[in-house]
Amino acid sequence: MLNQVADLDRVFHALADPGRRLMLERLSQGPASVSELGRPLAMSLAAVVQHVQVLEASGLVRSQKTGRTRTCAINPPALRSAESWISERRTLWERRLDRLGDHLADAASSPPHIPHDDNGPLRDEPEERSE
């Protein structure tokens, strides 16, 4: 469980950078070399390598050696873990909103009950003023 939390932390950390998201967008079309990943980004190869390391640490990207170069590819299971976390949260809120809808429908068909506080300052009583 703790491991899953740490994994998810790394996934969302990796996703929280526009450059890395651009790299993932490129990789969703197919494997690419490190320099190809960096091409649309105005940064040094060393910086691209660091981003690739963050993506790899998150599990979103895997490297494969082809000869003397490294080819990066997207790793779908890690992407699915982020996707399912979001969709589980959405489901929870959708369920809550459904319950709110039910509650509002019930409330509309029976007379509203407004809580009455006898000691509160807003009392609908005639003011007692002595003259």
Add this chain to the structure above:
Amino acid sequence: MTDRCVNHTTFVIERRYPASPAKVFGAWADAAAKSVWLDDPDYKSDEGADYEMDFRVGGHERFGGLTPEGTRYSYDALYYDIVPDQRIVYSYEMYSGDDRMSVSLTTVEIVPDQDGTKLTYTEQGAFLDGIDKPEDREEGTAWILDNLGKYLAAPVGS
């Protein structure tokens, strides 16, 4: 029609390893060891790869495999100079299918460094017809040398 061009590149990569020069040299000299660290120890890739090495002056090292797109690549090296625990000089060429991507001269220098070893990898290459990019070769080689570090730190029982 291939656009003929040559891109001459030299790159130097230095690494320090917490192992003796003899152990570092041994990782280059032994085919079983090298076939392990050439790949990422955590993730065997190089699908369909074959590996052979004849580690002596005049001997060859060869391997090949498939890219994720399914193109066959191959590597062929020839050893020129071997000084045990100190130096290895070899040339190598790489092919993508039938196209020669590059021809390189590589010098691996191994020197003692405090209680470990400093390795200096120098590659002087002619990259042909824009098939492969020198920066990818440098990055990939640095990655492979990091894998050597992992191998030396925790050699797998092989």
